[in-house]
Amino acid sequence: MTRDETRPEESSDDGAALERALAERGEAYARVTVVRREPPVSANVGDRAVVTRSGEIHGWIGGMSCAQSVVSEEATAAIDDGEPRLLGIAPDPDTVDRPGVSAFPMQCHSEGVLELFVEPVTPAPELLVVGGSPIARSLARLAAELPVDVTLVDPDGDADDLPPGTAATTVTDPDEIAAAVGTAPLVVVASMGGYDARGVAAGVRADAGYIGLVASDARCAEVIERAADLLDRDPDAVRAAVTNPAGVDIAAHTPPEIAASILAEVVDVRARAVGGTEAAGTDETDADAIDPVCGMTVTPGEAAASVDHDGETYHFCCRGCADSFRADPAAYLEEDSTAPA
Template identity: 65%
Template sequence: MTRDTDEEPSRTADRPADADGDVTGVERELAAAGEPYARVTVVRREPPVSANVGDRAVVTREGDLRGWIGGAACAQTTAVTEALAAIEDGQPRLIGIAPDPETVARPGLAAFPMTCHSEGVLELFVEPVNPRPELVICGGSPVARSLARLAGELAVDVVVVDPVGDPADLPDGVRLLTDTDPEAVAGAVGHAPLVVVATMGSFDASGVAAGVLADARYVGLVASAKRAGEVVDTAAALIDRDPDDVAAAVTNPAGVDVAAYTPAEIAVSILADVVDHRRGRGDTPRAAPDAVAGDESAVEADDDADADADTGDTTADAEDARADAPAEAIDPVCGMTVDPSETAHSVAHDGETYYFCCGGCAESFRAEPAAYLDTEDAAPT
């Protein structure tokens, strides 16, 4: 079968020199780097156009088009715009580009005008290729442990952030991070993760801050409404962001409304919420505050030891400081008396080491030490 060369421009004349590049190789490189992209394939054409059915290109997250879908600038601009939208929402789409969009419009196809002088018709299938998402679970609480177990049934890579976690206690394939520093966590996970913060107050703010820094598509917080406000303010201070911006990124209470109460039930409700956001909806009714806040009573009673899990400072310097510590110290945040030899929470500030009853107090102090050093009670000894 011969081509209608008298009805269309020569492909070789219109193609840029690098149009025959190895698109498969580009896809391989992007996949290896964990970068999302969109594959654009010509599925129908009417001359005169310089592309053929089966020609394809790749559009990166930055909007770079690699490959060949024809030389018309308007077609390429439309393809890139729709490809970026597909990367964002994860949904494939079929688009038609014609001088009169009404001539190709039909159910399931989005029609756009062909404004270039070639006046040909192209139909393109745009397919997003997003890397397997990461579900980052912050905490070692009963809810966090249930999440790590149940998430194995979803198509996600599970990462647990727990400073006192043991890889042997985690399900197969789950990655453990023990550094709770927000920048360290954000740097250790991929693009747009799904983040659930369920630390029972140990390092909630650090988990939320890490999710914001990682541009997470979902940051779910397991906390009461009152504590959530405090967590957001502390997280914003930790990463020097506007509290309103951080609040807008956080879903609280995490989970959908299924009257969850036990750790496993709460985990199921949170995973349903995660799926909803992953599919681009995020409009399922929120869990009832009392149900999710139950993690701070019923869930903690279920496993008091895990409720005490915290960030801890296990560095050699912290151990040396603890060895030289006084017999008693006052937590500058809450005023409680603390035994430095037993607490796992300390913060060095201006040459002094301060000791805390829990990770939440340590986080608050680390974010804004000046706010807690205005009274005599704030002394480290």
């Protein structure tokens, strides 16, 4: 076993705890499992790691300093597109290249072979429906058919007539509502003037990816002002976070029709949010960058590997350079402190 492959003191309980924490926060991650190995790699079949959306690897899958760039990049790609993949990492990639396997070179001097199954895990999104109106109730019933966790805020309603699995709360304090649903929920406010401002404020507090409001333009303006007062924030900032009227234009008139139009918009927003990281990458500048390890000029969109460090993205001509940088960024930034474009 080489020094780079010394097994860390990290138990399976640590990984399970991390998965629970990520799930509770509603954060997507990837589970990576060793399904085949050839010595001298130190991993065993069944060893696992958890990879966060930022690419951080927690756990043990062997050859970490050598294979981590491949694992990190492929796991984050799996999180973005929701597709599992099987990776083969070997000194000669052709030996593991077969249908269904993505083959990569093993950069460790100790060599060895790893095959890894990468499984993206995306927690069910949280849909917060604020209000006891017929529209809100219809939306809660329709959403029960989708893979979302629904919470209905209705201080006066009867929770017994809600679909199984739908959570109900009677609290209308924005902070309490936000705490109940965690971060980045999808929020629809349809109390029809009852406590709309508190629902909007709760959505802003929870950093909601979508806040849809069912209101006229005049009432929307009032709701925004009241929510801004509750939050002690600029009304323009609150207004920018709110979609009104909520829903796609399908000439809806009845509460179930309006609820259906809102649900269609929620599904669309969720789909775009899941692909958001991948889509954002297409906006990256095409200006050339310098590989901080070897000094080669690299076009970001064509880089063999990229590493995020201290808020900057560095691009590399090969995975070996990326691995060296990831192991000790300071050593290379001291020599070349120029951040890539």
